[in-house]
Amino acid sequence: MSPEEGLDAAERLVSGSRWLPTPLGMLLAAAAFGVTLALVLYMISPLISPKPLKLNGAHVVVTGGSSGIGKCIAMECYRQGAFITLLARDESKLVQAKKEVERCAVNDKQVVLCISVDVSKDYGQVENVMKQAQEKLGPVDMLVNCAGTSVSGKFEELEMDRFRSLMEVNYLGSIYPTRAVITTMKERRMGRVVFMSSQAGQIGLFGYTAYSPSKFALRGLAESLQMEMKPYNIYVTVAYPPDTDTPGFAEENKCKPLETRLISETSGVYQPEQVAKIVVKDAMQGNFNSSVGTDGYLLSALTCGMSPVTSIMEGLQQIVTMGLFRTIALFYLGSFDSIVRRCMIQREQSRAVDKSEAPPPPQPDPCFQAPPYLGCSTHVLSSRFTTSHLVVTPEGAMLTSGDHRRAIKSRVRDRSP
Numbered sequence: 001m002s003p004e005e006g007l008d009a010a011e012r013l014v015s016g017s018r019w020l021p022t023p024l025g026m027l028l029a030a031a032a033f034g035v036t037l038a039l040v041l042y043m044i045s046p047l048i049s050p051k052p053l054k055l056n057g058a059h060v061v062v063t064g065g066s067s068g069i070g071k072c073i074a075m076e077c078y079r080q081g082a083f084i085t086l087l088a089r090d091e092s093k094l095v096q097a098k099k100e101v102e103r104c105a106v107n108d109k110q111v112v113l114c115i116s117v118d119v120s121k122d123y124g125q126v127e128n129v130m131k132q133a134q135e136k137l138g139p140v141d142m143l144v145n146c147a148g149t150s151v152s153g154k155f156e157e158l159e160m161d162r163f164r165s166l167m168e169v170n171y172l173g174s175i176y177p178t179r180a181v182i183t184t185m186k187e188r189r190m191g192r193v194v195f196m197s198s199q200a201g202q203i204g205l206f207g208y209t210a211y212s213p214s215k216f217a218l219r220g221l222a223e224s225l226q227m228e229m230k231p232y233n234i235y236v237t238v239a240y241p242p243d244t245d246t247p248g249f250a251e252e253n254k255c256k257p258l259e260t261r262l263i264s265e266t267s268g269v270y271q272p273e274q275v276a277k278i279v280v281k282d283a284m285q286g287n288f289n290s291s292v293g294t295d296g297y298l299l300s301a302l303t304c305g306m307s308p309v310t311s312i313m314e315g316l317q318q319i320v321t322m323g324l325f326r327t328i329a330l331f332y333l334g335s336f337d338s339i340v341r342r343c344m345i346q347r348e349q350s351r352a353v354d355k356s357e358a359p360p361p362p363q364p365d366p367c368f369q370a371p372p373y374l375g376c377s378t379h380v381l382s383s384r385f386t387t388s389h390l391v392v393t394p395e396g397a398m399l400t401s402g403d404h405r406r407a408i409k410s411r412v413r414d415r416s417p
């Protein structure tokens, strides 16, 4: 080879486009790497995921099992062959729920037991009831703490006693039943415990100064308990449902501030059957987190904090999406603040009109918690995410769009002579 030829060859090597990565080549390599990584992660994910619990023949205790979400959870478990104990206070509701659950039987050995008890008052009583249930149906495989209630209202208008009573029912009412079954679960080295929090247990909202803390508390309890119980193969699930169409929800709506209503509308209203299906599936799989709907998914990813992960995919998703979701969240927060501000301005304007133009309105329904307004005007409260028509009636009621509006209308009709 002459020196010129050698130089030529070297030049070809340096500039040799055949060997240098092209953009397409780089893309392919990245894709191959991504696919391999996903495959490896998928293969090792069962190593950190718990072994699913089979419900066939299992004993499931559902507190608050006589109504709403709790009743639907009991029905869902019964459909999978479980034996059920329902706990709640009102005996007639329990008997009615027992009948409904029994209709979901898949074999003729299944039993529904119901016992009346207040889960929030006396630990001794709750312990006794759990003993009775375990004597009849065997050790508890899954405990679903669903007994709970909600009250909304402005901080300074809520009765002082509410702050204590919500903490008692929603928080202590979950501690007592859990404490009563956990020792046996540890001995058997198996079990599932579900806590029913709420999306309002992930974000503090206008009107929920008494309710939200009682649901946030469950998260702290669940994280601590999970760390203690993991070596015993006991898995804890915290469920964070959005508004769900239940008797409890209907009751709550009677006295809900407009702001709370408008903000909650963001994530919609779900059916208890939908919520129950998701919660039961997550509990069986031993997932720490159980969320419902798109907003539920966003909220859970965003508020994962130091909570345990139960699959590698879940962890990866959290890592990748955190910044983006926080950005979206800032827009949501902005829109919630704007709802609150507009409602306040609205009230102040109506109050001013009220002062300048007497006659005094008829007795306002204290449940609306809105000062009496005069005149009938339509305003539009809108944000990027919520658009609702706010109608101020002569009686002082504020009507919003959709179902709430119809519901309130009928209430207004009922009240008028």
Ligand SMILES: NC(=O)C1=CN([C@@H]2O[C@H](COP(=O)(O)OP(=O)(O)OC[C@H]3O[C@@H](n4cnc5c(N)ncnc54)[C@H](OP(=O)(O)O)[C@@H]3O)[C@@H](O)[C@H]2O)C=CC1
Residues within 6 Å of the ligand: 063, 064, 065, 066, 067, 068, 069, 070, 087, 088, 089, 090, 091, 093, 117, 118, 119, 120, 146, 147, 148, 149, 150, 169, 170, 173, 196, 197, 198, 199, 240, 241, 242, 243, 244, 245, 246, 247, 248, 249
């Ligand atoms: N519906 C919703 O929009 C949402 C609800 N949640 C939560 O889900 C759970 C169930 O709600 P939902 O189905 O709407 O409620 P419901 O009011 O329809 O049912 C509540 C159940 O809990 C029982 N209960 C209440 N207090 C006690 C008590 N002290 N001791 C024993 N049992 C009690 C009730 O029976 P009894 O009164 O006879 O005792 C009833 O069986 C609650 O914890 C709630 O906070 C969370 C997010 C959204």
Ligand SMILES: CCCCCCCCCCCCCCCC(=O)[C@@H](N)CO
Residues within 6 Å of the ligand: 149, 150, 197, 198, 199, 200, 203, 205, 241, 242, 243, 244, 248, 249, 252, 263, 264, 265, 266, 267, 295, 298, 299, 302, 325, 326, 328, 329, 332
């Ligand atoms: C990326 C960020 C996404 C943020 C989405 C935020 C959505 C907030 C909606 C909160 C709804 C609260 C429902 C409470 C339900 C409840 O517990 C009561 N109904 C009980 O009766």
